[in-house]
Amino acid sequence: MNDQPGNVVTQAFAWLAALAAGLGITTQDVVYMIFGLTGVAISIASYINGRLDARRRQKEDEKRTQLLEDYLAALPDKNAAKSPAVVNTVSEVVKRAGGL
Template sequence: MKMDQSSGNIVTQFFAWFAAIAAACGFTTQDMVYMLFGLIGVIISFASYVSGRLDARKARKENEKRTKIVSDYLDDARAKPAHETPAAAKVISDALSKAEV
């Protein structure tokens, strides 16, 4: 009786190579799987951290722009004569003037 000489499919080949590499490194296949999934977890955590920092930086820049726009508007409103200033801007300008003292 002769053994089947087919090389198997790609999944079989992958696991054969994976087991061979694990054995060459001195680990069991189970240890290699744990390390692989641990590495995947570290990569996902790092990507999440970087993404969060980028989002926080973008939000901070947007808030700075918004603050500058409001500040410029109130400075312009403060510089106008009293009868041309909108009522809400006048109240805020007065409050800012008192706060700067």
């Protein structure tokens, strides 16, 4: 006979079949479980990433709101002649930002 050593893929499937036989289930079921666990891992990672993104967006909105409040609170101290134009500009910017 001509014995040849198996490659990595052959060995991986041999170990997979041995694991399935040891558990008393079919190799097909083990493959389904592996892909199912992969799907669960991707779903969990997506959920965590979405929550982190929402938290980052909320902090950015809070910073923007605080900057706008500070600016509008200091507005009466500024030149009275420029005040109406500045208020109009700020109100337009707020309207555009709200439309995003």
